[in-house]
Amino acid sequence: MSDMTETSGTPSDTPPEASSDSAPSEVAAPVAATKRSARKRDTSARKRGPSARRRRRSSALVLVLGLMATGVLWTMLAPSGNAAQTADANEAVRQGRALYLQGCSTCHGLGAQGSNTGPSLVGVGAAAVDFQVSTGRMPLAAPAAQADRKPPIYSATQIDQLSAYVASLGGGPEVPKVTDKELSDADLAHGGELYRANCAQCHQAVAQGAPLTYGKFAPSLSESTPKQIVEAMRTGPESMPVFGDRQLNDEDAAAVAAYIKHLTDTKSPGGFSLGKYGPVPEGLLAMLVGIGGLLVVCLWIGARQKV
Template sequence: MTRITAWRRHPLARYAVLILALSLVGMVYAAFVQAGKPADAALAAGKVDDVAAGRSLFVQHCSSCHGMNAQGTTTAPTLVGAGAAAVDFQMSTGRMPAANPGAQAPRKPPAPWVDETTTRQVAAYVQSLGGGPQVPGAEQVDPATGDAGKGGELFRANCIQCHNWVGAGGALTQGKYAPNLNEASPTQIYEAMVTGPQAMPVFNDSTITPEEKRSMIAYITQVRAQKDPGGFGLGRIGPVTEGLVAWIVGLTALALAAIWITAKKRQKS
């Protein structure tokens, strides 16, 4: 007992107790974090094995532009922190791998080696490099659970400047353009909002909540299924094509009317 009392009165005793307490707190915290938060790669891919397979595919098909470790090059940006959602969007829409670098990668059929499995694997690898937005679940993008009316208000406030009021798309500057949304799936629309591909800004959850995103998806999928009351939508581009058609048809009608009236007068004389 005397030895314990003497040890407690030693000048270094308080420091030893402090170090021991900090070590215990660190160990307990680490245990809780590992138990409650699986690796981002596992969350993105469904199984950790996908990361290794994804890296192999990445090195084979993507590293020539993005670098061996996805650090980016002068040709393509870094993918560290891009997230699985960005990979899923780019690969599922055929924009990546890009055949010819340009102002903007167009939507096209996916490459022959790209399917649901390989896309998931590459997405898992990219997610493991530094987190980022993950692929949304089916319940997050279900149009049936969204409010199309509210979604229309949000779409008109944030998107029609580029995508047109029905998502028909439009031209931007420097050779870029807002793509047509008619072919985009609900998942791809959600992924585009959270990742901001190419010229599109990022709409994170603090800007537009997940519920509001789902309502916007409901509006987009509903309005593109509507039939045009006039019978011909003229591409749904808006007043540009409508004005052009009105101008051409109107001028043609006036010219024909003038010719007809002149011909009638000549016959009478």
């Protein structure tokens, strides 16, 4: 189509000699054709020239920017630490694996894939191991409805190594860091609200614990450390639900832990706390022991009087 318009020739295309002739001469025609093709070539060259150069320049710019962005991202996201730290981490995983094979693999399987006496530990994360082993629940001595809290049998270093090994199998929550400053800065009133909304139905109003169904129980939280409290929330041991950080963020979790420690560490200023069951048992005790005692004394005085 464009060829046809080219050959038919617009007035400006046609050379003056050709336009003056009614019929194009044999000489003029090839001249005109070469001129036309030459012009066509150089218009296309003119068209390609600057834009191609600009394109080349802009792609070079994109390349440089891309390289710079990669560099910046690398420095920001690359695992910090040096070879020595990596070697330490590898060593912890190696030691942890040895401890695991010795103490845990009989129930959880040689590769932590689980067996019929223990669940798989792939993906449970360091937090679950730290919680289970530091509260003495694991290693489980014998199958039961629920693992009890016991004095831990592994040292803190060994627990870190076991956690590192299980974490190296992939995924799961990390061991949370709860600093004293976070605890002392925590909003106790907010922690109390969250505790009553999320935890009190199982662990009771003052964290003393209570039985659940099928021989299970929500334990008392008086011995739990703040770290174990946050770990329990993040990993949901046994029949306890998981409270992820979208439900309770780190600040909320610290507030809950601070509130629980406030509940369980506060001495009862009135003397006997009566299991902290609240005003009803306290009232009952006042009635039975207080008024009842006075009645007994009155009766005793009355019985001694000889009339």
